[in-house]
Amino acid sequence: MKDDTKLIAAGRPHPRHAHPVNTPVERASTILFPTYDDYLEGVKTINYGRLGTSTHRALEEAITALEGGFETRLAPSGLQACTAAILSFVGAGDHVLMTDAAYDPTRKFCENFLKRFNVDTTFYEPTATGEEISALMRPNTKVVFVESPGSLTFEVQDIKAISAAAHEGGAVVIADNTWSGGYFCKPIALGADVSIQAGTKYLAGHADCLIGSITSANEQAAKKIYYGLLQLGSNVSADDAYLTLRGMRTLGPRLRRHEESALDLVKWLSKRSEVASVIHPALKTCPGHTVWKQDFTGASGLFAAVLKPVPLAGLKAFFNALKLFGIGFSWGGFESLCVEVRPEKYRTVTPWKAEGPVIRFHAGLEDTDDLKNDLVNAFTAMGQAVK
Ligand SMILES: Cc1ncc(COP(=O)(O)O)c(C=O)c1O
Incomplete structure (x- = not known):
């Protein structure tokens, strides 16, 4: 299917004899299971409000289809999508390569927050070639972060070459794909392991909610993101998930x-x-x-x-x-x-x-x-x- 069809068809209510066009807002803290068997089954999918309801699952499904990824998880803001994604892959003593054209709060997160946990950041020239990235890689480099184009100065990054260099050195590539709305660029197809968006911008599209998305390219990355968000205690309001999916229909x-x-x-x-x-x-x-x-x-x-x-x-x-x-x-x-x-x-x-x-x-x-x-x-x- 082409993107314009995916944006209409993905994340719709699952077939019943009759159902609304849009997946409704389902707010919840407690999720009730009718039987013990349902409980065992539910634990794998929808089991506690903080981890999302069918409204969140529908939005995640639609973003996964758009980004061409394995799985999407939501974050309460675009910035938290960036920070939680980085945190999911680094530990004390690790090193991050960050584009010099990054959104300022993403940059500050590295300079201030990560530094306190002994994670070092090197900023790199946004138009760096694969060889230039390879030269900056250290044995402990775990993440190469790209934001293409940079949201203030618009340098377009060579995600394909950067991904090849990062993978060669054992690091994952996280791409902030907000500018393209996931519509004009597919970082995962270009080699990125994770594509994030501030859904606040084009996905929601009406300047009235904050949300972030983290789409993983494969199961390995998806597990790290899932546990990262889970352990950080992230939660997204069902209303904001609904508004974002509604916005996506006209993306x-x-x-x-x-x-x-x-x-x-x-x-x-x-x-x-x-x-x-x-x-x-x-x-x-x-x-x-x-x-x-x-x-x-x-x-x-x-x-x-x-x-x-x-x-x-x-x-x-x-x-x-x-x-x-x-x-x-x-x-x-x-x-x-x-x-x-x-x-x-x-x-x-x-x-x-x-x-x-x-x-x-x-x-x-x-x-x-x-x-x-x-x-x-x-x-x-x-x-x-x-x-
Ligand atoms: C490129 C980019 N990434 C991330 C963010 C953060 O998004 P949010 O405001 O939803 O936290 C922004 C916000 O302006 C942005 O421009």
Whole structure:
């Protein structure tokens, strides 16, 4: 089946003589077993609320189908999907290779939390080749983490080459696949052992819930993730699982529209005199563009523009004049957003050298003529503020 069919057919209620189209919200702490035999059977599947009900199982089934994996487990946020996945594979004395373009809280988890447990992290250049990764591997390297493209600076990573190098050295590859929504990129097919998503973004798609998914490529990885989450005591609300599965039904058409609108805005912004450069994986100038062409079937709605240097008063006027673009973190909902980001504050291996401010845009589902008008007003206000 193609993705668009899987997104509709997977994780639906199991056949009964009549049933609703969507798997209903099933909230529970206690699960009751009618008989001792049912109890023995239930212990293997659904047995205690914290481990999920049929609502969670349905969502997991749908994400597994989309990602092309062996099994999916849910986490209460995208960040916990990242941290729990890493924790499931490391112990004291181990070493992690982490992309320098990682989502900042994932990075901080390594720098602060893992360090306290004597797990060392080396950050690596996001466009590293397989050989470069091999050179950084240590005998105790257990995890190579990729985020492709990086969600602030959009370098596309060679997951295939990185996976080969990691496996050669005995490490697993965990990929943050949030940007592609699991629709435009399949890290597991490229060699990753685990593909995680902040389902908060495109899977849920309506900016109203937080959730994470961890999809394992094989049974071995799935067992580690299962026990990792179990022992951390993770739980996801059935309502959020329901909302996410509901959102997934329209993932394909939404993502194609986000893609189209983002590309339209990229083209338009590239011609503005206020803009120094635009960073989007579909542009030849984007680091890793050739990998994107090879490994992705499309692009989502998140990208960045580097403005020419502008005084703070101008930047403030720009943001304050916006009516349609919301100023906010997170992304992947139906609405357009923009926010100033500061890659120079985070990176250590590949210093960020752009002179002007970096604005990260999320192209929502509004008409792009209206979005461009909103930006024209904002650029005009910026110009007036610094005249
Ligand atoms: C690439 C990426 N991964 C993970 C996360 C964390 O997701 P959540 O906000 O659901 O914890 C984010 C959030 O912005 C993100 O952009």
